[in-house]
Amino acid sequence: MNEMVRTTNLTKRYKGAAAVSGLDLRVNEGRVYGFLGPNGAGKTTTLKMLLSLIRPTEGEIEIMGQRMDGKNRVKILRDIGSLIESPSFYGHLTGEENLRILQTLLDVPKENIHKVLQIVRLDGQGGKKAAAYSLGMKQRLGLAGALLSFPKLLILDEPTNGLDPSGIQEMRELIRSLPRQYGMTVIVSSHLLSEIDQMAEDVGIIANGQMKYQGTLDDLHSIDRSKSLEEIFLDLTGRERSL
Amino acid sequence: MIKLLKCEFMKTRRRYVVVTALAVTAAMLVWIYPRHHSGDLLRLGWMANLYELPLINSIFMPLLSIIVSSRLCDIEHKGAMLKQLAVTKRRGQIYDAKLLYGLAIMLFCVVLSWGATIAFGYIAGFEGDVPIKLYLFYLLFTAAPTAAVYIFQHTLSLCFKNQAVTFFSGVIGAFLGTFSMFLPQLLWLRRTLLWGYYAVLMFVGLFDWSKENRYQYAHFEVVGVDWSFFVVLLFICAALYVIGREMFKRKEM
Numbered sequence: 001m002n003e004m005v006r007t008t009n010l011t012k013r014y015k016g017a018a019a020v021s022g023l024d025l026r027v028n029e030g031r032v033y034g035f036l037g038p039n040g041a042g043k044t045t046t047l048k049m050l051l052s053l054i055r056p057t058e059g060e061i062e063i064m065g066q067r068m069d070g071k072n073r074v075k076i077l078r079d080i081g082s083l084i085e086s087p088s089f090y091g092h093l094t095g096e097e098n099l100r101i102l103q104t105l106l107d108v109p110k111e112n113i114h115k116v117l118q119i120v121r122l123d124g125q126g127g128k129k130a131a132a133y134s135l136g137m138k139q140r141l142g143l144a145g146a147l148l149s150f151p152k153l154l155i156l157d158e159p160t161n162g163l164d165p166s167g168i169q170e171m172r173e174l175i176r177s178l179p180r181q182y183g184m185t186v187i188v189s190s191h192l193l194s195e196i197d198q199m200a201e202d203v204g205i206i207a208n209g210q211m212k213y214q215g216t217l218d219d220l221h222s223i224d225r226s227k228s229l230e231e232i233f234l235d236l237t238g239r240e241r242s243l
Numbered sequence: 244m245i246k247l248l249k250c251e252f253m254k255t256r257r258r259y260v261v262v263t264a265l266a267v268t269a270a271m272l273v274w275i276y277p278r279h280h281s282g283d284l285l286r287l288g289w290m291a292n293l294y295e296l297p298l299i300n301s302i303f304m305p306l307l308s309i310i311v312s313s314r315l316c317d318i319e320h321k322g323a324m325l326k327q328l329a330v331t332k333r334r335g336q337i338y339d340a341k342l343l344y345g346l347a348i349m350l351f352c353v354v355l356s357w358g359a360t361i362a363f364g365y366i367a368g369f370e371g372d373v374p375i376k377l378y379l380f381y382l383l384f385t386a387a388p389t390a391a392v393y394i395f396q397h398t399l400s401l402c403f404k405n406q407a408v409t410f411f412s413g414v415i416g417a418f419l420g421t422f423s424m425f426l427p428q429l430l431w432l433r434r435t436l437l438w439g440y441y442a443v444l445m446f447v448g449l450f451d452w453s454k455e456n457r458y459q460y461a462h463f464e465v466v467g468v469d470w471s472f473f474v475v476l477l478f479i480c481a482a483l484y485v486i487g488r489e490m491f492k493r494k495e496m
Contacts, residue, residue: 051330054495077330088327090318092257101250105331130322145327 002029003062004153004185005050010059012045012209019045021209023059027187027202030179034200034217035189038237042209043189044085047157050187051082064152078106081151083159087142091131095122095141098130099148106149116144121170135162143171154178156188160195172199193233207237247332247340251315260314261348264307268352271303276363283459288369290463292360293381293447298424301441304389305417307352308396313409315345316400326496338491342397342484349393350386357382377447380468384444387473391437391480392416398487402494434472437479443472 005027012020020042027033037043048054050061052073061068063076089098099113117123120140125133130141139162146154156175160168176199178184190196196203196217203220205213213220213236223232255261275296284291319325328337361373392413399409420438423429433439446468452461 048496051326053326053329074333080330082326082330084326086323088323090254090322090324092318093254097253097256101253102327102331104246104250104253105328107246 001031002065003027004029004064005033005187006062007046007050008060008062010046010049010061011057012042012049012054013057018209020049020206023206023209023211024214025204025211026214027185029185030183031202032175032179032186032188032200034196034203035187035206036193036196036203036233037189037191037206039191041191041206041237043191043206044157045209046206047082047084047155047187047189050155051077051080051084053084078149079152080155081146081149081153082155082157083139083142083146084155084157087138088145089130089138089141091129093130094127095130095133095137095144096126098141099126099144102145102148108149112148112150116147119147119174120144136164136167139163139167139171143174150182150184152184154184154186156186158190159188160190160192168195175199193230197229205233205236212236244336244340244343247336248344251340251344254318255315255344258314258318260311261351263314264311264348264352265355267303267307267310268356271299272356272359272363275299275360276367283457283461285368286370287461287463288364288367289371289373290377290447292364293374293377294445294449294463296360296381297385297441297445298421300385300389301421301424301438302417304349304353304385304441305392305396305413305420305438308349308389308393309410309413311345311348312393312396312400313406315341316397316409317406319401320404320406329496334492334494335488338401338488341401342394345397346390346393349389353386353389354382357385377465380446384446384473385441387476387480388438388440388444391440391476391483394480394483394487395437398483398490402487402490434475437483440472440476440479443469444476 003026005025007023007025010020010023010025011018023046025046035043045054049056052068064079066072066076068076096113099116103110103113114123117126120143122137122140122144125137130138133141139159143159160171163171175186175188178186188199200217202215203217204211220232221229319328361378364373396409396413399412400406403409416436416438420436420441423433423436423439424442426432433442446465447463448466450462450464
């Protein structure tokens with residue numbers, strides 16, 4: 001299986017304190033990779049480094065077999081869709097106008113706008129100002145923007161934040177379907193074990209900036225059959241059950 | 244770059260950036276013109292403009308720069324759009340496109356107020372012909388400091404999420420720049436301030452003005468164009484651009 005993302009000794013330090021330390025991420029092509037960790041574990045920092053939004057202090061990033069550097073950054077990023085932290089949008093413009101701007105920048109066909117609005121089930125809402133959207137609709141708009149170019153790699157940081165239970169389920173199903181329907185590889189981060197358990201095939205568990213486990217979800221289950229997945233996760237991250 | 248500029252135009256829909264800029268320019272014109280309607284100022288009108296307008300510009304143009312840069316950049320911060328743009332295009336291109344769009348609005352307002360100044364002179368009946376060569380110098384010496392101030396404001400607006408930083412540094416700068424015009428003995432002050440270059444590049448002086456007779460025996464004369472400081476200003480523009488662009492490129496999002 002080809003590796004879509006490979007990092008070597010990826011490290012980010014802020015004023016000497018390591019937010020991410022020596023991370024060796026391996027994401028296989030055509031899979032949903034769940035990036036799991038407690039709040040403040042370093043998930044968002046890692047994803048931001050993959051997208052060149054912040055610079056690594058040390059280490060290397062390879063995406064689609066190409067080592068990411070200043071020269072090929074934009075070329076590689078053209079094949080990546082992302083939704084990091086909060087969804088990005090211009091509140092004074094309609095959902096469709098927002099996507100129109102991204103479509104112009106990405107130089108993708110206009111038809112993609114309606115396709116992605118349909119995929120995220122915002123069709124019929126595209127003419128409404130984004131500021132008037134509910135949190136869940138904003139999240140969907142953000143996802144529509146990430147899908148607009150039908151990228152090879154999709155990076156989603158806590159995509160179910162702000163969604164109601166039915167929205168979470170829809171999002172889950174959508175994410176699960178992306179590799180099958182569009183051949184995408186998806187990295188999805190969450191601090192919720194149950195969410196990753198239902199979405200991902202592979203999983204990386206990060207705590208205190210360090211990778212504690214990486215492999216298939218099935219292998220994670222088989223670490224200790226006598227323990228629940230939650231207990232295994234807590235053991236790996238060194239957290240108390242109350243967390 | 245054309246695509247990015249097109250997107251800048253699309254983004255400002257319903258933001259009324261140009262309308263706001265025109266409103267500020269109109270306010271400036273309304274403030275200037277009623278004074279020149281009568282007496283000696285009609286005789287001295289054309290030259291009086293060249294003497295007085297740099298002072299007005301030193302107040303209004305930095306204010307306009309704050310408004311335009313802030314309105315253009317705030318939408319990116321509010322919608323967390325910089326992250327999205329930065330994974331789509333080179334950061335340097337994003338900085339350039341926004342700067343070009345903002346500068347175009349600013350220069351449009353500069354040219355508009357310049358044209359309105361001349362038109363008003365004709366309507367008010369200023370004596371003699373418009374000294375077009377001097378007015379072209381004036382246009383250049385208004386546009387250059389405005390561009391420098393705008394580049395500075397643009398960088399702050401783009402790099403700082405909190406637009407109060409942009410606002411206060413712009414207002415304080417504008418105040419100091421205007422203040423420096425009243426201190427001709429402290430030439431170093433206006434020369435070291437970005438906002439002071441409206442005064443540095445003034446090339447018309449007022450002579451024989453008195454409290455008693457006011458403009459009755461007064462006259463304006465060209466005291467010389469100091470090109471060396473114009474060149475200094477161009478270097479300042481280039482330095483502000485290079486530093487600002489690099490700051491934005493290095494910004495962690």
